[in-house]
Amino acid sequence: MREWYIKNGPESDVVMSTRIRLARNFNDFPFPSKMSREDGEKVLDKVKEAIFGRGRAISENFQFEDIQKMDPIQRQALVEKHLISPDLAESQAHGGVVISDDEKISIMINEEDHLRIQCLFAGLQLKEAWDLCNKIDNLLEETIDYAFDERFGYLTCCPTNIGTGIRASVMLHLPALVMTGYIKGILEICSKLGIAVRGLYGENTEASGNMFQISNQVSLGQTEDEIISSINSITRQIIDQERSIRKELHKQNAYRFEDKIYRSLGLLSNARIISSEEALKLLSDVRLGVYMGIINDININVLNEIQLLVQPANLQKSVGRALSPDERDIKRAEVIRNKLKRN
C-alpha cells in the first residue's frame, strides 16, 4: 500500500496523523464567495497551469479532480480521506482538487479561499509536513501572484486565517484520557492556550472513536515555526499523559482492561450488522490493545485500513455501488470480518 494512512508514523500509538494546511489567494480575483463563474474557471485554469504546465517540476505525480463531475459518494470518499473539506464537497461551483499519487498532498481550489494547500503525514510529523507544504507553496508562487500584504501577511477570506494562513493539526487517539474523564481538563487547557479541539472531520464535527483533532487558532503575529512548535509541544504533553494513564489503567485492573479490549475484538470480528459509529468505537479499543501489546496477532496497518473502509462513502466505493444504510451496516460487518480473519 502506498497511501500514507495505512502506514505508521512516529508516536502513532497516540498520534494518528499530522496535517499542515496553508490558505492562499490570488491577488487579482475576488475571493471564491464573491467570484463569478468565469473567474472561478480562470482560477482553476491558472492553478492547473501552475502545477501541470510545461516544465513544472511536480506535474507527473499529481491528478486533477473536478468536484462538479463527481457523484456524492466520490466526493464524500475524499472527505473521509481528509483530502477535501466537507465545504468543498458541497460546493456548487468551480471547485476542484489536485491530489498527489500518494495522497499526501492535496490542493483544494475555490474552497473558502482560492487555494488550500495541505499535506498529510502519518503519526506526528509536523516539521516534515510543513517543509513539504512550504515547498509546494514556493512552487505555486512561481507562477501565481498571491494576495499578500506587508502588514497583514497572506490575505484570506476569513480573518481567522489571515497572516501565515497556516493551520497545523494533529489527530490524536485518546481512549485512556476519555475513559478516565481527564480529557475535559485537557480540552479546557487547550482552549486557554488558543488551541482548537475538534472531532474527526474538523469544524463542527463530533469526536468519534476517541479521536480528537487539535490545531492552532492564531495565524497572525507568530511565525510558522512558532505555531508548529507550540502545537508540537502540546501534543507531546498529551502523548505523555495518555501513555501514562494507559499503563496505570492496565496496572490497576489488568483483567478488566483486557476483558474490555477482547470483548470489542470479539464483537468486531463476529458482528453481522455494525454501524460506522460502533465500528469506530470498537476499533478504538482494539487499536489500544494492539499498541499495548495485549493483542499480538493483528497488524496495526490492518486497523488503519479498516478505519477508512468502514466509513460510509469509502465502504460504498469499495463495493462499487450505492447502498442503503441497512445494507451498509451488513456490508461493513462483512468487510471488517474479512480483514480481521487470522491465518
Added chain:
Amino acid sequence: MLCQKCQKRVAKVQLTQIINNNKSVLFLCEYCAREEEKYNFGSPFSINDFLSGIMGFPYMTSVPQHNQNLICDKCGMSYNEFNKTGKIGCSNCYKVYGDKLVPLLRRLHGNIQYNGKIPSRAFGSVKLSREITKLKEQLDAAIKNEEYEKAAVLRDQIRNLESKSNK
C-alpha cells in the same frame, strides 16, 4: 396547525424569541421561518456569525452609520456587508477597510504584527521594512538608556534604509 404568519402552510417550526426578558413564541412554516431574518434556518452557527457579532457590536453603537460604510472598488464588497457575513470579498478590501479590521484581528490573534513567510516577489521591500522596524525599536531603547552615540548610529542606519526603500 397553520403558520401564524402566512396562515396558509402548515407550521413546522417553533420560533422562540427572548427580547429584553420578554419571551414570544411563533409557530411558522418553513418558508416564513426562512423569511424571518433573525432565525438562521438550516445552517449551523458558524464562525462567521461569531465574527460579525464581535465586529458589529462596538461599531454599530459608536460609529455613525454614514461614515462607516466603505465599499471596495474592486469587488463591490462593503464594510457593512462584511459585518453581516464575516467574509472578506477580495485582496483589495483589505486596502479599503483594513484599518477597521485591526481591532477584530487583535481580538482573534493577539499580536497582529505579521512575522511569517514572505513571498519571494515581495521579499525585498518587506525585508527592508522589517529591518527598519527592528532598528527603530533599538533606537527607542537606546534613547531611553541615554546611549546617544549608539542612537546616532542607529538613526543613520535607519535613514540609509529608508532612502533605499523609497527608491
